[in-house]
Every structure is written in structure tokens, then in C-alpha cells.
Amino acid sequence: MTKRTIVLLTFNEIEAAPKVIGTIPKDAADEIIAVDGGSKDGTIDFLKSKGLRVVVQQERGRGIAFRLGAQEAKGEHVVFYSPDGNEDAKDIPRLFAALAEGYDMVIASRMMKGAFNEEDVHWWRPRKWVNQSFTLAANMLWNRGDYVTDTINGFRGVTKAAMTRMATDEKGFPIEYQMSIRAMKLGLKIKEIPTHEGQRVGGASTAESWPTGKRFVRKFLDEIAVGSSF
Ligand SMILES: Nc1nc2c(ncn2[C@@H]2O[C@H](COP(=O)(O)OP(=O)(O)OP(=O)(O)O)[C@@H](O)[C@H]2O)c(=O)[nH]1
């Protein structure tokens, strides 16, 4: 069987990580490693105390973390998992199962039928609507396969081969969006599974809406300019 690696992505998650890491199903993968953005709150020592190999980034950024994680993974099948409370670890085996079926990328969707988004408890859902607009634009321009409902969620699996072909260069938050767009451009096989998004456990969000939104717009325009030259 193809080897499987879980890559934990952390930046100052000392409140959440100790509560969340225990929820990862045993035997979900052959290897678990962590990529850390340079935490100063004891997260790195905590992860090491759990026997995990921790790769500390030279430069912060979630995009850098995705590439480093794929590079350092021994497995060909890689699932990225952020232990801050948002992602339901019970879905990890389902993500690996889809990669084993032959998909190049599999996304845990918060938007498809059967899924739940953290804003779904409210009537007013600005973040969800903005996300869905970016997703609609990407599908209209580049997708030739089934509609992808959540191009932005980081909870996803990918093959190392696909990661290499996508040749991403985004350093920060729109990395997931760039991966989705490039997978569409390449005509890679994408699958989604419904997931239940939970609330962050303590700590602080690093994705403020306004600056992150502007980076998404820039990324979208960059991807139009780049076309298929990557
Ligand atoms: N390795 C690495 N992880 C990061 C970096 N920046 C953020 N993360 C992690 O990426 C995950 C997502 O970041 P969040 O700040 O929670 O963003 P979000 O999920 O959109 O926001 P919330 O809804 O508040 O949770 C968390 O597990 C962070 O610890 C980074 O530079 N490097």
C-alpha cells in the first residue's frame, strides 16, 4: 500500500494542539510530522514531547508550510491537518481512502451537501459568502470537472506528484486556493468529502478577514495572468 503521511500545521497553538492531537485516529497514517511556523508559545516542545518530528520554518507562512510538509513527507499520500479545533480528525482516513482510489487531491468540504460550516448557526454568513464567491470564480474560469464546492479549505489530501506538478509559489493563506486553481488548470482528479467544521479551541486566528481577502483577490488575478505557464 502507498505510504501515508499526516502533516500537522501549527503556529502558536499551545491551547488547542494538546486537546486536538489525541483525536487523530490511531493507524490513520504511516507517519505523522509537524511543520511549525516558528511558534513562541511552547507548541514546538509540546509536539516533540509527543515524539513527533517537527520541521520549523525559516520563514513564516502557511503556503511555505504546505510545500515544506509535502517535501519532508515520506509518504506519497499526504493529508494536511491543522490542530486548532476547526478540523474533524475523524475525516482523515476518508481523505486517505480517496487518494488510494486514485484521486490527485481530495478536499474536506464545508460547503457541500451533508457538510457544516462554522457560520451555519447564524443567519449572517459573510465569510462563507465571500468564500463561495471566490470558489464560483475559480470554477467558472478553470474547472472542467465536477463543481468544487470548497476551494479554500486547508483540510485536504494530495499526492506528492500532484503537489510537484502544481508548482505553487504562494507563501501565505491563499495557498489552498492556488492549489485548487492549479489542480483545475492541470485537469487533475479532485474529489470532495463533506466535513463538519468546528470552532477554534483557544489561541488566536492568524487569518484576519480584510488583509486575507485582499491576498485572495491578488492571487486570483495572478492566476489569470500566469495561465498555464507554471
Ligand atoms: N506551519 C504553519 N502553520 C500556520 C501558519 N500560520 C497559521 N498556521 C496554522 O494554520 C491553521 C489555520 O490558521 P488559522 O489562524 O486558524 O486560520 P483560520 O482557520 O482561517 O481561522 P480560525 O477560524 O480563527 O481558526 C492553524 O492551525 C494555524 O496554527 C504558518 O505560518 N505556518
Ligand SMILES: [Mg+2]
Ligand atoms: Mg483555524
